[in-house]
Amino acid sequence: MSGDQVAVVLDATALAAYVNGQVAVGELIAEVADEGRQVAVPATCLAAAHAATTGDVGTALLTLLATTPAVTLVPLGADPSVDDARQTGVLARAAGGDIALGHAARTALAHQAHLATADPTAAAVVLPTGWSILDLSQM
């Protein structure tokens, strides 16, 4: 891992798993928090999760999670000195233009962090061979 505190990045499918009450993703977040480290949520993944959820409960849950101190919301294009928007777009090409997945991959690469997802096949396409993908699909 790099020297920063981000241990895990949650993509949009991992956020959907949280909304659906999947225990494994909750235990992952709790473990990272217990270790005094951070879970990163790319803003585009949060937006995609909001778009995919229906009803006020899912929206409220996502808002609650995103404001948890153990969670760091990662913006896109907010810092002119960082080429994150371009990197996200280039990485997203391999995922058929899925900007949220490109942003999740960019965040994982930049922080040298694990990527948690319920769609490991898609994640593997945008990450280097051998990168750590925490598979939530079998839980």
Place this chain on the structure above:
Amino acid sequence: MTAKRSISVPDDVAQWLDDQPNVSAAITAAVRAQMAGTHLDEALRRAGIEVTEAGKARWRERLAAPIPPEALAEGQRMLDEAA
């Protein structure tokens, strides 16, 4: 902004505080840790998630496994190329 508070604590806590170089900072850090845990517990509970120690232990092992150096190098190359 800061605010002053007068509090009463048990003897053992008072002793520990007496050993801290900055009592205000020590109390702030302890309270913030408590606040963070409470907030996360609430976020998980409202989603219907009951965390178990066994479940966290499984992730602890996975999180401790380092990303291979070749993958880290390839990741940096990908970021550099895309910049």
